[in-house]
Amino acid sequence: MISSPLAWLLLLAAPLVGSFIGAYASRWPRLGDFASGRSRCDSCATPLAARDLVPILSFAALRGRCRTCGAAIDPIQPIAEIAATGIAALVVLALPPGPDWIAGAGVVLGWALLAGALVDARHRMLPDWATLGPLLGGLAFWTVQLGAVPGPAVIGVLVAYGGATALRLLFRRLRGVDGLGEGDARLLAAAGAWVGWQGLPSVLLLAAATALAVILCAMAVTPRGDKGMPGPATARWAFGPYLGAAILVVWLFGPLSP
Template identity: 45%
Template sequence: MSVAASFGALPPLWAGVTGFVLGAIIGSYLATLAMRWPKGESASAGRSRCDGCGRNLRWFELVPLLGYVLRRGRCGQCGARIDPVHPIMELCAAAIGALSLAMYPGAAGLAGAIFGWALLLLAILDIRHFWLPDRVTLPLILLGIGAAWLFGTPDLRDAAIGAAAGFLVLYLIALGYRALRGRDGLGGGDSKLLAAIGAWLGWQMLPIVILLASATGLIAVLLSATRGKAVAATDRLPFGAFLAVVAWPLWLARAPLAAVFPGL
């Protein structure tokens, strides 16, 4: 029996628990990627270590979430603060795994969890470094097309159109902005990310994704302003992160949305 079939045989509650545990483990690895990739390091090279003193971590310190709690957020040797990206990504990835497999037990839920985990990594990288690496966005496009072919949701044609339309919409906006303002307004990774989202959700969902991502960005700007931080027109915003934040919940809610809006 395959792993995906095993998930499908579990009751929703146990599928969710399994997804939570699996997600926490995946989140720990994703946090390592988010920390090491921008430095040009491989996440697979060498043991996990303290970011402050470089000490190799013991096995119980590597237990997702629990290891952070046991160490009270600090290295037991040097006392350096553990980057909060670790527990945040572990908890978010655990929630993604739990909800995906609880609501869609089996291969479809596992595929949706992979979609969510990839978006989580991209969101963190964009927030911290304004970077949406091709090594994640491009395979995510292909995985979205493959998921549509395997599961039929969205329709394969809609997924293909969604990938093409998602890329072209932001690519053309970026070209127009550069022509009008003489500088870049959107990074190239944003268009590739929206292409991936279009492949996973179908072209019909793209207007909703863009609208919600823009609203999320506006809320982020307003919250920043209420804290006394002025936002200038030339300030960079991680629009890719806003896209990622809204895309996975829309995937999760696709069945209820399709029931209310049959055209989606």
């Protein structure tokens, strides 16, 4: 797949797409600031020159600091650029030989999940497009691939969203708060659209295990409060990034084997 012209195009475009994703996630929901004018330093508002906008390389050359005022550059930028490039490389290398459009769909899915994950991690909210877009995209992908209505995907959407909604209502009744956000429920429905009902247990297991491991590591290195209570690591965590990563992994490599 790496010899495909589309694969090379995706790999070359990935850092630029990542730069766009990083800027969007850092400025969301202030989209007016995101869409207006030239890129500027968040601290001193100095317009950035072209040499300061080269994905990954500019951040490294500047050592993560603004050339003008020396303020730290938001690390979400290099994270998004590296992650978008890694996603493109993973998809084009992991997929078996096949039509180029499948690799393109997989990379676009990964980039959409990355954008939603970064917004969720930064702002604790999943935009509608980051959940409904992948959901509709998954149904469209399997419809084109199979030439018919994708039964397992449709069932997956209904089971995932219905189960997540029931869990939200039950948790609210027992604890008085939502245990799962509406955005997470829609993202889980998107998982059903891409991996079918058969892949949902693997998505949930991978996402929950990864989230638990990260939280435990954060708690281990976070100082405790005055009364020995855990520190900020126990605050509300965004589940979207873990769900998004699990969706892409299960779509690429299939459900976990028993």
